[in-house]
Amino acid sequence: MKKVLLFLAKGFEAYEASVFTDVIGWTRELGIDPVDLKTTGFRTTIPCYWNLIAQPEILYDEVNVDDYDALAIPGGGHEAGFFEDAYDERFLNLIREFDAKGKIIASICVGAMPVGKSGVLKNRKATTWDLNEGHRRKQLTEMGVNVQDKQLVVDNNIITSTGPATSLDVAFKLLEMLTNEAHVLAVKKDMRFIVDNK
Secondary structure: OEEEEEEOOOOEOHHHHHHHHHHHHHHHHHOOOOEEEEEEEOOOOEEEOOOOEEOOOEEHHHOOHHHOOEEEEOOEOHHHOHHHHHOOHHHHHHHHHHHHOOOEEEEOHHHHHHHHHOOOOOOOEEOOOOOHHHHHHHHHHHOOOEEOOOOEEEEOOEEEEOOHHHHHHHHHHHHHHHOOHHHHHHHHHHOOOOOOOO
16 A cells, blocks of 8 residues: 655644645545555644644654655745744655655645755756745745746656645645546545536
8 A cells, every 4th residue: 555654844734734634535435546644743743824733643753764655745834833844954854765765745835845945856847835926936946946837846756836725736646646547536536526427
């Protein structure tokens, strides 16, 4: 069974995290090509951007990259301390390990920023949060990234996107890369994104 590691930084966006838990969770409900997901972070309890508190399933020190096929990174709020964890060298090293082994890295919104800071996006295509006069995009460009004016960008094993509205697209793209398009369509039907009126 394929397995996803969902990293929750302090101040993460709950919605952006939930799309990964739900889309991947529905694969197990269907039983066609089930995928597992585990949450981790640096803290035993993690406050999200909008006050929800999460408790990761496994301690960060227990993470073994070889146990996972993909790393999922929701974005979060600067004001809520997101970059304290997202730019922590331990997490940047984790991103480097996933990329070095060719494993999928799926990020939403400013979740692309630690991916860029880790160096694995240098001279590669990506996108990130595009409001506030493109401040985050400028930062990503300064990290050597070829920033694209697109909602969602896939460069080999790395998925990046612009904001919360793209969250489900990222989760479904991750599922497609882990399994196949037919499985994604089956999950979308079961979740009622696609309604078969026959």
